[in-house]
Amino acid sequence: MNQVKIGKFIASKRKEQGLTQLQLAEKLGITDRAVSKWETGGSLR
Numbered sequence: 881m882n883q884v885k886i887g888k889f890i891a892s893k894r895k896e897q898g899l900t901q902l903q904l905a906e907k908l909g910i911t912d913r914a915v916s917k918w919e920t921g922g923s924l925r
Contacts, residue, residue, distance in 0.1 A: 883921030891919040 894904050894915075901919070905912040916922075 887919045887921040890915075894919075 894901070897904075899907075900912075901915040902912040905915045908915075
């Protein structure tokens, strides 16, 4: 799968919901750094 494309999709859906990375992270029980890595494709190897 294309990491950049997935990251952009995650970011766009988060923004559609009006959530910050921190708010999404809290809902998922993860860190905001993890969300950032997802959105930049840094952790989808």
